[in-house]
Amino acid sequence: MKHLSDQELMRIVQAGDYSPAAEIYDRYSGRIYNFAFRFLRNSEAAEDATQEVFVKMLKHANQFHGDAKLSTWLFSITANWCRDYLRKADNKSKESEDVLISLPASSEHSPDRNLEQRENEQRVRRALESLTAEQREAILLSRYQGLSYAEIAQIAGCSEGAVKTRVFRAMETLKKTLMGETRGGDRCLNVVQ
Amino acid sequence: MSECSAMRESMPLLLTESLDATRREQTLQHIENCALCVSEWAGYQETWSLMADLPEVEVPARVRTQFLSKAGIAPANVVPFRSRPAFKWLAQAAAVAAIAGGSYFLGDYNAPRIQQTAATIDGVRPADDIRMVSTSPVSIAETRVLNAAAISPEIQGRPNIKNVQFVDGDATDNEIGVSFDITSRWTVTGNPKDKSMVRLLSYMLENEESMTPRSTAMDWVRRTYSDPANAEPEIANALAKVLRNDAHEGVRIRAVETLTNLPSAVGTQTRDALIQALKDDPNPAVRLKAVEALAQMTASGTVLDPAMVDTLRQKAFQDDENTYVRVKAAEALSNIKPR
Numbered sequence: 001m002k003h004l005s006d007q008e009l010m011r012i013v014q015a016g017d018y019s020p021a022a023e024i025y026d027r028y029s030g031r032i033y034n035f036a037f038r039f040l041r042n043s044e045a046a047e048d049a050t051q052e053v054f055v056k057m058l059k060h061a062n063q064f065h066g067d068a069k070l071s072t073w074l075f076s077i078t079a080n081w082c083r084d085y086l087r088k089a090d091n092k093s094k095e096s097e098d099v100l101i102s103l104p105a106s107s108e109h110s111p112d113r114n115l116e117q118r119e120n121e122q123r124v125r126r127a128l129e130s131l132t133a134e135q136r137e138a139i140l141l142s143r144y145q146g147l148s149y150a151e152i153a154q155i156a157g158c159s160e161g162a163v164k165t166r167v168f169r170a171m172e173t174l175k176k177t178l179m180g181e182t183r184g185g186d187r188c189l190n191v192v193q
Numbered sequence: 194m195s196e197c198s199a200m201r202e203s204m205p206l207l208l209t210e211s212l213d214a215t216r217r218e219q220t221l222q223h224i225e226n227c228a229l230c231v232s233e234w235a236g237y238q239e240t241w242s243l244m245a246d247l248p249e250v251e252v253p254a255r256v257r258t259q260f261l262s263k264a265g266i267a268p269a270n271v272v273p274f275r276s277r278p279a280f281k282w283l284a285q286a287a288a289v290a291a292i293a294g295g296s297y298f299l300g301d302y303n304a305p306r307i308q309q310t311a312a313t314i315d316g317v318r319p320a321d322d323i324r325m326v327s328t329s330p331v332s333i334a335e336t337r338v339l340n341a342a343a344i345s346p347e348i349q350g351r352p353n354i355k356n357v358q359f360v361d362g363d364a365t366d367n368e369i370g371v372s373f374d375i376t377s378r379w380t381v382t383g384n385p386k387d388k389s390m391v392r393l394l395s396y397m398l399e400n401e402e403s404m405t406p407r408s409t410a411m412d413w414v415r416r417t418y419s420d421p422a423n424a425e426p427e428i429a430n431a432l433a434k435v436l437r438n439d440a441h442e443g444v445r446i447r448a449v450e451t452l453t454n455l456p457s458a459v460g461t462q463t464r465d466a467l468i469q470a471l472k473d474d475p476n477p478a479v480r481l482k483a484v485e486a487l488a489q490m491t492a493s494g495t496v497l498d499p500a501m502v503d504t505l506r507q508k509a510f511q512d513d514e515n516t517y518v519r520v521k522a523a524e525a526l527s528n529i530k531p532r
Contacts, residue, residue: 021264021266025257029252030251034250042475047256050256050260051259051260058264115498115499118498118499123243128247142209143244164206167205167209168206171205174240175237175240178240179236179239179240
């Protein structure tokens with residue numbers, strides 16, 4: 001299966017044979033999971049999203065057109081799932097006192113990651129959390145998934161111009177947050193090294 | 194809109210290489226000649242580069258298994274076996290068992306009833322001997338086709354043989370075949386610090402299918418490896434993986450308890466795993482167990498790095514966190530003594 005292109009694999013799936021499912025999962029699950037994880041800031045929800053996206057891919061395989069990129073289609077399903085999730089969580093929190101359990105994204109505390117990197121990771125995570133969902137979606141797809149504005153527009157269901165504005169606003173906020181911190185924020189910690 | 198404002202709006206597009214050649218050139222020229230925009234551009238570049246410090250996280254293995262099971266492609270309890278050097282001797286021994294069992298059965302298949310008794314297998318080589326055997330990849334669970342004329346039995350007792358099938362693909366070639374599953378029981382003995390032993394236990398902690406044997410393995414690991422003389426970072430790593438990936442919160446709680454009991458020689462792995470559980474575990478009971486362990490560690494003078502302290506601080510002030518977790522996080526922070 002490894003030598004087959006995404007389109008070829010999807011054609012097999014469209015013919016009702018799910019045997020390429022594992023190969024497609026292996027190709028895209030990392031990107032899908034990381035996008036959902038950073039977008040939702042909740043590892044459990046990211047796991048559900050990843051599973052659901054691939055199940056939907058099989059279920060609605062006929063909606064995939066061979067001329068499109070599989071990654072764009074999968075990210076569309078993921079982004080929809082994530083937006084629904086946030087909407088439901090938002091409604092829930094309005095209905096009751098229970099607030100969405102919003103877990104910070106995971107970090108890899110491997111010994112080879114130095115302290116500065118770990119600190120930066122936390123700062124970036126906090127800065128991303130300060131963005132609106134639309135801005136976060138756009139910047140995550142642009143910065144971490146390397147998608148073009150046209151692809152992001154397709155995923156977000158808006159114009160390319162709107163994506164440019166979202167990315168610009170996101171970058172402005174991130175720059176203010178991150179550079180503001182660098183220029184003398186609350187960085188003092190009572191730590192014994 | 195002033196020229197500077199227009200150029201600044203183009204800066205993110207410059208970073209994502211989304212500007213056409215003319216606009217790109219104009220923006221770069223403006224930046225070169227405008228002191229204010231140079232600093233603005235540097236800020237964007239620095240921000241862009243800082244964002245690279247957000248690492249990729251690994252998809253938990255259970256997501257794949259669950260998806261494939263949902264899609265009806267593989268049963269949920271299938272765990273792929275990855276061949277590891279330390280297991281080669283086990284695989285070799287399994288091959289011996291398969292050959293011996295096969296030979297025995299071929300030589301004796303007219304017996305009225307197969308006795309279901311455990312086999313005792315001779316000829317398992319000690320771990321030291323293994324490094325000299327072939328390093329080609331092998332699987333314990335492999336399917337083998339053997340020629341009866343080329344093998345000879347070398348066993349004591351009777352192997353446990355199940356699912357026997359007789360095969361005669363070609364009635365004219367005067368050849369018959371018999372297929373069966375053979376199960377063997379292995380006892381591996383050795384020093385707790387023996388690499389093969391450590392890897393075998395780590396593998397069991399991470400991959401044993403049922404919850405009870407995993408918990409039992411963890412109890413046994415706690416008893417054995419809490420002795421400072423047996424400090425083993427690989428065991429701590431395996432427990433950290435269990436804490437990160439196990440679907441059962443009971444097992445994850447057990448993993449925290451076991452990690453907490455490991456000697457300080459493997460402290461880094463323990464601290465990292467506990468902090469990660471405190472941050473990411475969806476179950477408040479596991480987060481509470483993790484933060485309690487961290488509070489205990491800071492009380493006994495264990496040093497935490499700034500990122501860890503930051504996590505404790507975030508937890509102590511996180512409005513939607515469980516109250517006990519917040520209180521314990523604050524307690525852990527108050528235990529940290531300024532240098």
